[in-house]
Amino acid sequence: MAPTSQPLPAGEQRGSLDSSVDSNALEKAAKKEPAAGVTQNEFDVYGNEETADIKYRTMVWWKAAALMLAETVSLGILSIPSVFATLGMVAGCILVIGLGAIATATGYMIGLFKLRYPHVHNMADAGMILWGPVGREVLGAAQVIFMVFICGSHVLTGLIAFDTITSGASCSVLWAGVSAIICLVLTIPRTLDGISYLSVASFISILAAVFITMIGVGVAGHQGGVTVTANLSFASGFLAVTDIIFAYAGHVGFFTFIAEMRKPEDFSKALYCLQVADTTLYLVVGIVVYAFAGPNTVSPALGNTGTTLRKIAYGMALPTIMIAGVINGHVCAKLVFIRIFRRNGVKSRHMTTHSWVGWLTWIGICFAIWTMAFIIAEVIPFFNDLLGVISALFASWFTYGISGIFWFHLTWSRRTTEPLNILFLY
Structure with a gap:
């Protein structure tokens, strides 16, 4: 395919991308400049929010970092400490x-x-770009299931x-129900900006x-010896590794998160804050405990105390x-909500107004998500086993696998003219 200087319209697929095209597209995207043949509603998921009752793109980078x-x-x-004990x-x-x-x-x-x-x-949406309608349905369903x-x-x-x-003062079903109800109530705000302040309290907590x-x-002092290495079965080692993968599965x-930032190009700042903080914490807590x-x-x-x-x-x-559960529930609900009210790049007024249809739909989606979460918690009542199931099915793919495909999609045409690109992300 011959190179072109125009960014692709929403949903169009292409297996190659010239380096000059990539740079121009990134520059235009950062400046919010619509490309030729691309309407504003296609260019940005929320469209023009100047007259909107509900404004989504309000987060600064540090709020995004707090959410992440x-x-x-x-x-x-x-x-993490049990992972160290296993490995x-x-x-x-x-x-x-x-x-x-x-x-x-x-990331x-x-x-x-x-x-x-x-x-x-x-x-x-990413699946639609990579593989068309089939990719959209597969990745969309996988994301919903993973987050539930x-x-x-x-x-x-x-x-x-x-x-x-409470020292077991009541049955587990009651406490699971209480947890699900609290999360449901906190998920109801429609924008991530409102939840970002709660995220600060969550991190301190x-x-x-x-x-x-x-x-x-x-x-309490040392309760036993510490092993430098371990002889373990494949199953126990696999479960331990999936626990670490889950720890990075944001x-x-x-x-x-990026879609609701004022300046999406600041996402890298939030990402670096996240990765430095979580890696440091995992090491310190894992080693000490x-x-x-x-x-x-x-x-x-x-x-352990x-x-x-x-x-x-x-x-x-x-x-x-x-x-933290609310954040995941919100992202899951937002995916379904956007899918319902955005058709062919054109958003419905219910996305950005306080309409009865919009609010009842949003609350109904949130209720369905937390009902399913309650059922899952009762069906798989073992913490490490549940994390292992989630990681094995979805976390490794979304955290590590799909980004490799994104890289190939963005840089495919440069593989012959610039072979050293295989060593770099950008």
């Missing part, structure tokens, strides 16, 4: 650092893909937290909880358990 931290660190950090100290550190570095690169590629195609709001399972893991963790705090846990295991919501708890390390990590400190830690962690 709350979404990613919340449950992922709770499984050994050396392998645990290598995998946390290595997979974190790769997650940074793949950066998602940002580039979004700038190249500003109308992309979710993985379904993540919501289920938050309901399960909420159940564990309430049960621990998980920090306080893990610090209490580290202090608790430190006071990429599935990146397109939606495992060093003191030894082979008796349990998951979630907050259970005595009864009193365990209750305090879970009490401090409740905000992050709920709010």
